[in-house]
Amino acid sequence: MEGKRKNRLFQHSTMAALVGGLFGGTTNFKDLMEHGDLGIGTLDHFDGELVITDGKAYQIREDGKAYEVRPEDTTPYAAVTFF
Numbered sequence: 001m002e003g004k005r006k007n008r009l010f011q012h013s014t015m016a017a018l019v020g021g022l023f024g025g026t027t028n029f030k031d032l033m034e035h036g037d038l039g040i041g042t043l044d045h046f047d048g049e050l051v052i053t054d055g056k057a058y059q060i061r062e063d064g065k066a067y068e069v070r071p072e073d074t075t076p077y078a079a080v081t082f083f
Contacts, residue, residue: 010035013077018042025074029057033071036080044074052080 012027012035025044037055042048048059050069057069 009079009081011079012041012075015077018077023076025076027078028072028074029069030071032075032078032080033057036082038083039078039080041075041078041080043069044076050075050078052078 012032013022023045033052033055037052039050039052041050041052043050043059048061048067051058051060051066057073058066059069059073060066
């Protein structure tokens with residue numbers, strides 16, 4: 001379990017950045033998932049909601065379906081932890 005610390009929340013970017021108009025993805029999911037296996041956030045340019053569970057990232061789109069996120073996809077905001 002090297003690199004996986006308990007009781008730690010990793011937050012990429014801030015809500016203030018989103019409010020300020022920074023909607024473009026600034027980290028990819030390959031890098032983000034090194035910080036947790038459970039979390040929430042959004043995708044590049046608010047293209048759906050982000051749900052991370054059991055170490056897999058999903059994009060929830062307006063059709064209500066969950067689509068697995070690719071490692072090269074990006075996010076402007078996410079919060080993850082190891083559970």
